Amino acid sequence: MMSIGKAVVRTDGRAKVTGQAIYVDDLRPEGCLYGATVRSERAHARILGIDLDPSFDWTDITVVTAEDIPGENVVALMTDDQPVLVDGECRHVMEAVALVAAPTRERALQAAHRVQVRYEELPVLLDPAQAENSPIHIFGTDNVFKRLVIDRGTSTGMGVVHKATYHTSLAEQLYIEPQGMLAIPEKDGSLTIIGSLQCPYYIHKALKRVLGHSRFHVVQAVTGGGFGGKEEFPSMVAAHATLLAIKSGRPVKMIYRRDEDLRASTKRHPAIIQITSECTPEGELLSWDARIIVDGGAYNTLTPVVLSRLVLHVTGPYRIPKVHLEGVAVATHTPPNGAYRGFGAPQAQWAVERHMDRIARELGIDPLELRRKNLLKDGDLTATGGVLHDTAAFLVLEEALEAARAPLLQRAPPPGAGIAHWKRGRGLALAFHGCGFTGNGESWLKGKAALELVGSDLRILTGSTDIGQGTDTIFPQIVASELGIPVERVSMAPHDTAQVPDSGPTVASRTTMVVGSVVQSCAKKLRLALQAETGLASNNFAELLAARNSDAVLKVEHVYEPDASIRWNDADYSGDAYPTYGWSANIVDLEVDPDTGEIRYLRLVTATDVGRAIHPVLVSGQIEGGALQALGWANLEEVVRDQHGCMRNDRLTNYIIPTSLDAPEMVTRLIEVPYAAGPFGAKGVGELPLDAPAAAAAAALEQALGLVLDDLPMTPERVLLAMERGHAA
Amino acid sequence: MRLECRVNNQAVSVETAPMTRLIDLLREDLRLTGTKEGCGEGECGACTVLIDTKPACSCLVPAVQVQDAHVVTVEGLAKGEQLAAVQQAFLEFGGAQCGICTPGFLVMAQALLNEHPHPTREQVREALAGNLCRCTGYQKIVDAVENALAGAEHARQ
Numbered sequence: 001m002m003s004i005g006k007a008v009v010r011t012d013g014r015a016k017v018t019g020q021a022i023y024v025d026d027l028r029p030e031g032c033l034y035g036a037t038v039r040s041e042r043a044h045a046r047i048l049g050i051d052l053d054p055s056f057d058w059t060d061i062t063v064v065t066a067e068d069i070p071g072e073n074v075v076a077l078m079t080d081d082q083p084v085l086v087d088g089e090c091r092h093v094m095e096a097v098a099l100v101a102a103p104t105r106e107r108a109l110q111a112a113h114r115v116q117v118r119y120e121e122l123p124v125l126l127d128p129a130q131a132e133n134s135p136i137h138i139f140g141t142d143n144v145f146k147r148l149v150i151d152r153g154t155s156t157g158m159g160v161v162h163k164a165t166y167h168t169s170l171a172e173q174l175y176i177e178p179q180g181m182l183a184i185p186e187k188d189g190s191l192t193i194i195g196s197l198q199c200p201y202y203i204h205k206a207l208k209r210v211l212g213h214s215r216f217h218v219v220q221a222v223t224g225g226g227f228g229g230k231e232e233f234p235s236m237v238a239a240h241a242t243l244l245a246i247k248s249g250r251p252v253k254m255i256y257r258r259d260e261d262l263r264a265s266t267k268r269h270p271a272i273i274q275i276t277s278e279c280t281p282e283g284e285l286l287s288w289d290a291r292i293i294v295d296g297g298a299y300n301t302l303t304p305v306v307l308s309r310l311v312l313h314v315t316g317p318y319r320i321p322k323v324h325l326e327g328v329a330v331a332t333h334t335p336p337n338g339a340y341r342g343f344g345a346p347q348a349q350w351a352v353e354r355h356m357d358r359i360a361r362e363l364g365i366d367p368l369e370l371r372r373k374n375l376l377k378d379g380d381l382t383a384t385g386g387v388l389h390d391t392a393a394f395l396v397l398e399e400a401l402e403a404a405r406a407p408l409l410q411r412a413p414p415p416g417a418g419i420a421h422w423k424r425g426r427g428l429a430l431a432f433h434g435c436g437f438t439g440n441g442e443s444w445l446k447g448k449a450a451l452e453l454v455g456s457d458l459r460i461l462t463g464s465t466d467i468g469q470g471t472d473t474i475f476p477q478i479v480a481s482e483l484g485i486p487v488e489r490v491s492m493a494p495h496d497t498a499q500v501p502d503s504g505p506t507v508a509s510r511t512t513m514v515v516g517s518v519v520q521s522c523a524k525k526l527r528l529a530l531q532a533e534t535g536l537a538s539n540n541f542a543e544l545l546a547a548r549n550s551d552a553v554l555k556v557e558h559v560y561e562p563d564a565s566i567r568w569n570d571a572d573y574s575g576d577a578y579p580t581y582g583w584s585a586n587i588v589d590l591e592v593d594p595d596t597g598e599i600r601y602l603r604l605v606t607a608t609d610v611g612r613a614i615h616p617v618l619v620s621g622q623i624e625g626g627a628l629q630a631l632g633w634a635n636l637e638e639v640v641r642d643q644h645g646c647m648r649n650d651r652l653t654n655y656i657i658p659t660s661l662d663a664p665e666m667v668t669r670l671i672e673v674p675y676a677a678g679p680f681g682a683k684g685v686g687e688l689p690l691d692a693p694a695a696a697a698a699a700a701l702e703q704a705l706g707l708v709l710d711d712l713p714m715t716p717e718r719v720l721l722a723m724e725r726g727h728a729a
Numbered sequence: 730m731r732l733e734c735r736v737n738n739q740a741v742s743v744e745t746a747p748m749t750r751l752i753d754l755l756r757e758d759l760r761l762t763g764t765k766e767g768c769g770e771g772e773c774g775a776c777t778v779l780i781d782t783k784p785a786c787s788c789l790v791p792a793v794q795v796q797d798a799h800v801v802t803v804e805g806l807a808k809g810e811q812l813a814a815v816q817q818a819f820l821e822f823g824g825a826q827c828g829i830c831t832p833g834f835l836v837m838a839q840a841l842l843n844e845h846p847h848p849t850r851e852q853v854r855e856a857l858a859g860n861l862c863r864c865t866g867y868q869k870i871v872d873a874v875e876n877a878l879a880g881a882e883h884a885r886q
């Protein structure tokens with residue numbers, strides 16, 4: 001009956017393969033209107049007027065502007081700087097100025113085009129490197145969203161110094177289902193909000209402020225991918241749909257078109273990372289100094305937390321006695337950047353792994369040996385002085401090396417290529433990833449879950465959503481295994497704020513590890529409750545159930561209890577920044593055409609420490625999908641912006657993500673070094689796969705062409721340019 | 730215009746504008762919402778259906794083009810409760826995560842398997858190259874399609 005470690009069929013699988021799963025755009029309530037957004041075309045301007053074209057027929061159109069907001073004009077998140085609708089001054093292109101709703105999608109789009117916005121242009125700041133000293137103020141007086149310094153010693157002045165700067169680029173989450181939300185006014189005056197989202201309670205919190213009341217509930221529809229892109233951004237979409245629904249008195253559905261989604265939604269923060277390291281001539285690291293600038297865009301969103309995770313990962317999985325880390329996140333007049341799977345860590349570990357390769361190259365040491373010399377192990381200290389436990393850096397490394405010994409699967413050459421002059425290379429990169437929220441985040445958040453016994457079946461109530469990663473399958477496995485019953489007897493309540501408690505957001509690789517452990521505690525509590533009710537000391541669930549002489553619903557709730565062994569001081573950023581870490585080793589084989597700069601991935605071997613694989617197929621699916629996002633970021637994906645900061649390549653024809661032909665064959669090995677406080681030992685794994693593959697690809701490219709690239713993305717144009725510039729090692 | 734065609738083996742007769750997109754006809758008029766829209770311009774393949782056994786992006790096809798044709802959507806792959814082999818394989822191998830791309834992949838894979846019941850991995854990758862998935866990295870989708878019929882034959886033995 002122990003379903004942990006078994007690949008049970010995912011609970012939503014049948015609905016998804018038969019076309020019966022209902023996503024938000026599949027809903028069409030009676031009388032539904034379609035919403036569209038009027039957006040600013042200037043990066044920074046005063047709005048002089050919003051005019052309705054008198055030659056257009058407005059009779060069946062609902063128009064909403066900032067004046068129609070019943071509560072506060074704010075998207076409540078970390079700070080209150082971002083408005084729901086521009087009021088007076090726009091601070092980036094594609095900022096929402098007004099909303100329209102119409103009986104058809106076409107009418108809505110036509111109407112949106114006929115809303116004319118008059119602007120008075122204001123000075124624009126687009127360059128993050130200029131932000132701090134700019135006379136143009138976007139946020140505060142210095143445009144700084146957050147500054148973070150971790151100082152645990154500086155250079156010893158005795159080692160070999162290596163110094164370089166690394167750049168990472170914007171990237172789009174590119175969930176295949178665009179942003180979408182449906183707001184329904186109910187007969188009793190309340191509202192139902194249904195949508196594509198990761199965090200129902202984020203939206204709940206935000207809408208409460210916009211509406212000035214809480215007579216509404218938020219329901220997650222089946223969600224077609226999120227990857228962070230549906231963490232905070234849907235609060236805005238939900239507010240828009242709701243405002244239109246209130247004004248029109250009708251259900252309003254707002255589904256973004258792909259081009260709008262690409263231009264308007266949040267992206268991965270670009271970062272500039274300068275590292276100065278010092279090591280012995282043999283390559284043992286002595287000190288590490290990193291200076292980081294992150295571009296947050298025009299509003300704060302979650303930028304301070306992204307910066308903090310970036311800084312906490314910018315020493316990589318290495319033991320460094322003295323570290324000095326300084327990060328600053330600044331504002332520019334560009335669309336806000338936000339959560340994207342990895343949340344700062346991929347940027348950090350791109351720079352770290354490129355820098356490790358630099359040290360190896362300049363010292364003439366094998367990059368693998370350099371890493372072995374410095375890898376973290378149990379008992380070592382992190383950059384914040386936390387003592388490590390459950391480490392698996394060496395285990396994943398050796399596992400990946402072993403797996404990579406197998407010969408490459410023969411793949412057909414790409415059309416018109418595959419000719420002898422394509423050069424092959426292999427590269428290695430490692431990563432670690434802090435699981436769950438940074439610092440005391442979980443203690444503040446107090447994630448809750450509940451469990452109900454109904455008849456002889458169980459129902460889990462949690463705000464943690466399934467966005468494809470399999471929460472709705474894994475949580476029942478945890479409960480069923482704890483109680484020793486078949487997994488089929490455990491179901492999930494809808495992710496509806498009217499029914500389920502706030503378990504915290506579905507982010508930060510925390511759902512399985514943190515909320516999963518809360519769910520496991522619920523199962524334990526339920527057993528205790530049954531023992532108390534029946535007076536039976538048995539641990540056998542069937543016996544307890546049989547001894548019950550009531551069929552009343554029995555409900556237990558549990559609130560997250562912080563792992564007592566974890567210590568964190570937020571004031572000076574010292575201690576255990578994360579309860580535990582996941583570890584990963586990545587080996588990329590690729591070939592590259594020296595004439596065109598085109599990269600073709602052949603194989604990706606990953607070995608990943610997951611603590612405990614609750615569902616091996618789901619967890620390896622997470623790793624493979626995440627890794628391909630990282631490989632796409634490495635060589636294909638590039639956001640091109642115009643002079644206003646607006647994304648120009650706003651289509652899937654020109655923002656290119658990998659296809660099945662671009663993807664390598666993947667060999668996915670799982671390592672299990674359990675985390676005692678995780679459910680059955682599980683660690684968080686959602687983001688770790690994003691951290692290292694890009695750097696492994698860069699290392700492979702270096703081996704193939706002798707070309708050193710320190711900046712992302714490594715598109716063919718950039719590879720060729722680098723070759724022309726003779727950046728040969 | 731009056732459009733007459735068959736959809737998933739059922740006769741359909743609807744009044745529609747000739748240039749209505751097939752995807753809208755399916756999703757809005759026939760309420761077959763299994764077919765998904767990821768881009769609306771032929772790039773993601775989420776809207777793939779079969780028109781007289783040939784796969785097509787239903788976001789690019791005007792309704793008039795399916796006059797008298799047979800359209801198969803994801804809803805038409807299973808025989809009643811009995812899943813098609815490729816659907817079963819997606820469940821077993823983990824080919825669906827968020828599931829938004831899944832209908833398009835299944836229809837495209839079915840078209841491939843109709844022609845090549847035992848495709849090589851490279852054939853599978855080629856055939857599915859017009860369908861985007863952001864969740865899986867394609868590995869488990871390729872595994873599922875490659876082994877779909879092998880699995881089904883195995884099960885029958």
Ligand code: FES
Nearest residue numbers: 767769771774788
């Ligand atoms: S919706 Fe038709 S190809 Fe994307």
Ligand code: FES
Nearest residue numbers: 826827862863864
């Ligand atoms: S399963 Fe989510 S896009 Fe393919």
